[in-house]
Amino acid sequence: MLAVSCVRACSRAFRSATPMRPVHSAVGITVAQIDEEVAKLLELKAKLGGDDGKHQFVLKTAKGTRDYNPKQMAIREKVFNTVVACFKRHGAETIDTPVFELKETLTGKYGEDSKLIYDLKDQGGELLSLRYDLTVPFARYLAMNKITNIKRYHIAKVYRRDNPSMTRGRYREFYQCDFDIAGQYDAMIPDAECLKIVHEILSELELGDFRIKVNDRRILDGMFAACGVPDDKFRTICSTVDKLDKMSWEDVKNEMVNEKGLSEQAADLIGEFVSMQGGRDLAERLLQNPRLSQNKLACSGLSDVKLLFSYLELFQVTDKVVFDLSLARGLDYYTGLIYEAVLTQAGLSGDTLNGAEDSVSVGSVAGGGRYDGLVGMFDPKGRKVPCVGVSFGIERIFTIMEQKAESSADKVRTTEVQVLVASAQKNLLEERLKLVTDLWKAGIKAEVMYKKNPKLLSQLQHCEESGIPLVAILGEQELKDGVVKLRVVATREEVDFSRADLIREIRRRTSEA
Amino acid sequence: MLAVSCVRACSRAFRSATPMRPVHSAVGITVAQIDEEVAKLLELKAKLGGDDGKHQFVLKTAKGTRDYNPKQMAIREKVFNTVVACFKRHGAETIDTPVFELKETLTGKYGEDSKLIYDLKDQGGELLSLRYDLTVPFARYLAMNKITNIKRYHIAKVYRRDNPSMTRGRYREFYQCDFDIAGQYDAMIPDAECLKIVHEILSELELGDFRIKVNDRRILDGMFAACGVPDDKFRTICSTVDKLDKMSWEDVKNEMVNEKGLSEQAADLIGEFVSMQGGRDLAERLLQNPRLSQNKLACSGLSDVKLLFSYLELFQVTDKVVFDLSLARGLDYYTGLIYEAVLTQAGLSGDTLNGAEDSVSVGSVAGGGRYDGLVGMFDPKGRKVPCVGVSFGIERIFTIMEQKAESSADKVRTTEVQVLVASAQKNLLEERLKLVTDLWKAGIKAEVMYKKNPKLLSQLQHCEESGIPLVAILGEQELKDGVVKLRVVATREEVDFSRADLIREIRRRTSEA
The missing domain is CATH 3.40.50.800 (Anticodon-binding domain)
Incomplete structure (x- = not known):
């Protein structure tokens, strides 16, 4: 009994010694010492024979993952062919990166979502993690190879230790189809092409009607400033705004005021802005708005949105694009334009978000934006490479296509034998x-x-x-x-x-x- | 200082309490308790800020892995198109499985190579490992879905913590292109089709001349018995024989006799057999061999090799196929026919195995065999599904194709823009x-x-x-x-x-x- 009670005492000692302040000197224990102790404990665990000796062989795939059977593969191939044909039509090259990266490559890129990263076991050598998206490996690739302009696509699986929901096409292992344009170009031309690509692919896949929401991080930040949000609350208020597609305004306001300590007045001002939707006209109107027009950041964002819409008109895609001030997007690395495509028909039978009655939105199937600072984070001299891109969350599209195939009379062939x-x-x-x-x-x-x-x-x-x-x-x-x-x-x-x-x-x- | 010295005391206590015997009851500590303590220590480590503050950012891919740039991707696409076209021409469906499996799914399938498996970190939940090949996940898939016959291909990356050698196309992350036929069929017909596929793909890729060596695990086992190898030494002697493509017979014999304790007489008898190469005629001659013909296992293997060659003649591929008694192959799960394709021209400049002068063989580019017992290992009732398949180690082929592209005057296009x-x-x-x-x-x-x-x-x-x-x-x-x-x-x-x-x-x- 000695050992156990001792371990307990130890951890009590640690706990009381480490309230909220850095403990390095306070306790006098080093990380190397902790590593050593952990290794010893794990060795003991191995000797104990795993999980307390209960062992029963389970025939399954890992939680949140699935096999693709031949019928599913036939559908997947069809979707990929459509996506790749579009990427190639727009002149993209393709690259591939390893499924795992050095752990530190992913560190500090995803904000709170970092906890969802899969780490590999330390088996000696480098500490590795499975890639969380294709954007950070792309930025690492650009910095490592000193590439300053490229238009590339990348189709590969990414990994997130999230709560899976198979029926809604949410997995821990899932494909992303990414298209990105890196390089110093004139404003909004590559950005507009990304939206053109979303429009083409979602139209060709015939998933039903869709909308592409656009906004700009600079407009959001300018709006927060104009509404009187303190600088240090921009990010946290932004992530509350991001919940507007799943929560009512009342709940969002409540979180802002009661959880995040925003003044009621500031929250109400935000409320007015985030209810606004429109097109080029809205951007023009907001440029005249007494509050926003004072803010330099907001103005440059609004001018760019205006310019964007002029290109989108030439690309003939304005029918589906909405300038929506409630769009925030979670990831840290966006610096300018952001966008997200949602299907507006209930493509998934019986599928509603969080059980809400509103079955109009089946959730986002593509998203992206401009991230001008990410490559610079990898460059030893901090040299920036402006980038804009879009990522298709293809699993949800597969799920819809599978259900369509199920309900269709046509049999899906899984071979091509003549x-x-x-x-x-x-x-x-x-x-x-x-x-x-x-x-x-x-x-x-x-x-x-x-x-x-x-x-x-x-x-x-x-x-x-x-x-x-x-x-x-x-x-x-x-x-x-x-x-x-x-x-x-x-x-x-x-x-x-x-x-x-x-x-x-x-x-x-x-x-x- | 209290905490640290206490941790030290604890681990000393553990150590002394756990010499070599199960400690479950002896110490009175449970695995759950250890898990809890480990979690606490790791939390403390995180608070201390990682690796004692020494932090230098390295811009690289993980050891043994590489990015594919657009030019390499164009070559990869060309190789895959050839391979997939052949698989489809032979009527195969395709499936996909997750990149990681439950750790226990891989346990006990790879013999000594198991140490090369990448494990994921225990972040709570299931213990996972990256797949080591596509064969074991395929067998798991068949058992899990109770599939008793299928002809499928699977192209995906696999992971091995091996010593990488980039110049020779040996990576820790690499593609396999697998084609397998599962089902209870008449002898050697699916096996012959696998060899036909190897012949077609290697011919179409124009990698230079090649040979496909075939042998049979039953012939090897029968031969060992006939040569007086004790039953319990079959496997270890087999893995020594497997080294004949890299070591001289003298060194192999030396290992058998001096390291593995085989009698010199038995070793010499083996030496006679493993030097034999031929075709259908050799199988016929060995069926008359006074030693081998006594052994039932050897005889059924030899009859099947004879039958195989009659089908290979109809498939018009005997020009490249050699019945080679020295072929052993490493993996545990083979039960019958085995084969391996080697390029016989030095396709890789300056590349010789282990620095030997013999630059004729640039190593194996495809291999496979029959594994009738593997699916049964996953079936709760042990029901067997006979399988035979082949796996193309495509990285080495990429390396050769890349060098060919380098030395060619034609520029590789990386986009298809018209x-x-x-x-x-x-x-x-x-x-x-x-x-x-x-x-x-x-x-x-x-x-x-x-x-x-x-x-x-x-x-x-x-x-x-x-x-x-x-x-x-x-x-x-x-x-x-x-x-x-x-x-x-x-x-x-x-x-x-x-x-x-x-x-x-x-x-x-x-x-x-």
Whole structure:
């Protein structure tokens, strides 16, 4: 019993010695000493045999993650093809970065969300963490390679130890599809192209109607100043404003006044602003607003929003874009324009946010903004590379597409096989293997069943199940005549072809499909 | 000082209380209690501010990993396209699994290599590890979803804390491209298709000449028995045999006899066998071998190799396949046929294994085999699903392709942009944005420069640098005439087109390329 009571005493001692002040000198214990003690305790734990000896093998994936089955992969491929085609149409290159980064690369980039980062175990060597997004690795990549301009996309999985909600497409491992433009350019031109891309992709995916909300960090900060929010409360008030898509104004105001100590008057002034939505006209109006027009930051933000809308008109996307002063976005690194795309139809059946009745918004499917300071955080000399980008949260889109596929009459094919090489009688395996070899050589997608003597019926059944449109049937008669019988699965029509004609005929019949 | 000396006392107490026996009851401390104490110590560490205040920021990727730049990505995309096209031609579906698995899912599957697994930090919740290969997650997926037959491919990154060697394409994070056939089928038909796929992919990638070595775990085990290796030494002798591609026979024999205690006579008998290479004829000869023919396991392995070669002849791939009795392969889970593809030309400049003079082999680029027991390890009732598959170690292939691209005169394009929309005079940004919008709408890959008034020369220069073949030039005269000047970058030829004709002309000129 000695050891345990001693450990307890120790930690009591630590607790009482470390109220809220730095304890380095106060207690006289070093981090290295703590590391050593931790290692010893963990070693003891290992000797005890893990979790108190209760061990039962569980057949599952890790919490908040899922496998993709072939049907889901077919949908995923379709979504990626649309997204990548758009990124390429806009001239982007692509890069890839490792799934983990040095822990310190991620440190200090995500504010409060940092607690959601997955760390790797210290197995000797560097301390590593799984990437939390693709933006910070991108900035690290730019600084490390001294790249000052690039237009790139990056599609990869990111990791967040968040509360998962599978039905709403919220996972701990999920894909992001990022498009970013880095470089010193004239104001709002790259920013407008990012919004153009959001418009194109969401339109092409046919997910239903959507809106793209835009705002600007400079307008938010200027607005806070104009409303009398003290400088040191900007960030925390900003994160309360960010909750407006999930909470009522009354609750938000309550949090500002009662939790964060803002004056009621300041809160009411904010309330007036954040209820404003519009387009270029709103930006113009606010430039005349007696409060905001006093603030330099707000004015430059508003002028840029005005300029942005003029480019968006040329890009023909103003039908979906709303200048919305309540948009705040969580991440620390944004410095200018911010935006977020939301689907305005209830694409997910029975899915409402926080159980609210308002089922209009199914949540954000893309977001982004300008982050002109992030690359400089990695550069030893602090050299800045202005960046703007957008990230598609593709899992929620998958979920919607999956539900659409479920309710659709069309079967999702998971292979692209054009023809099954089948036999009508026994002992024709060799002939089947010879023919399928010829077809593969000709680039035709073809299969044989891996049985010596499969029944014709089970071969035809396999075609029905996997949606294979054609069957090339070999029988003794066909071999004698030097032909192959080509059967169309859908119509049961059968025609004999010479080997030479067969390949042409398969190509002809499957290129239309 | 109290706390520290107390922690020290505690750990001393633990140490002395836990010599080599289970300590659960002896000390009276539970794992939960230890967890709690560890958490408290780590919290204290965080308050102390990390690693004793020594902090220097390093701008790098984690050891053994790398970024892919756009040029490398273009090459990677080309390799993947070849690989995926082949997998699809053979009728495979695809799946995906999470990057991490429950730690226990990986436990006991990799033998000695288990020490190379990356574990995640215990942040509360499940204990997780990064996947070590795609085979074990595949088996877990089959068991979990009760799938008894599937032909699937899976392309994803895997993680091994091995000694990296970048120049030789050996990383800690690397891609595997796996193709597997699960199901109860007639012998050697799916196995032969796996080898056919290796043959097709390595031929199409044009990496130079290659050989595919095949052997069978049952032949190895039968051979060991026939040579008088004691049952309990099969595995360890097998892993020594596996070193024959890197060590001379003398060194291998030395390890068997002096390190692993095998009799010299048994070692010499093994030596005779492992020097044998051949085709179907060798399998036939060994079936008559007085030692091997006594062994049931060896005989069934040899008959299957014979059968395999008859299918490989029909698939027209015997030119590259060698039955090689020295092939052993490291992983524990193989139960039957095993194979490995090696490039036989020195594709990597200055790259020789372990500095040996023998630069013929640049090492294995693909490997696989039959693993009939692995899925059963995950099934609660132990139900088996026979599987055979192949894995392409694609990083080494990338390295070779990159070096080929370096030495080639052709420039690797990293975007697919067909046309740059440029302006000849100032103040034409709006017109450029309008035109590029039209082109995007028509599905044409197009760019504008993000400047209000870029110089024509710098616009043309951008085309030269990124290999953009066409420039659509707008000037005051063109606008007045209602035309666009289309310039071919390579020839400097310029022709005016109406807007309606422009799109058709761009398509025509870039579809040939």
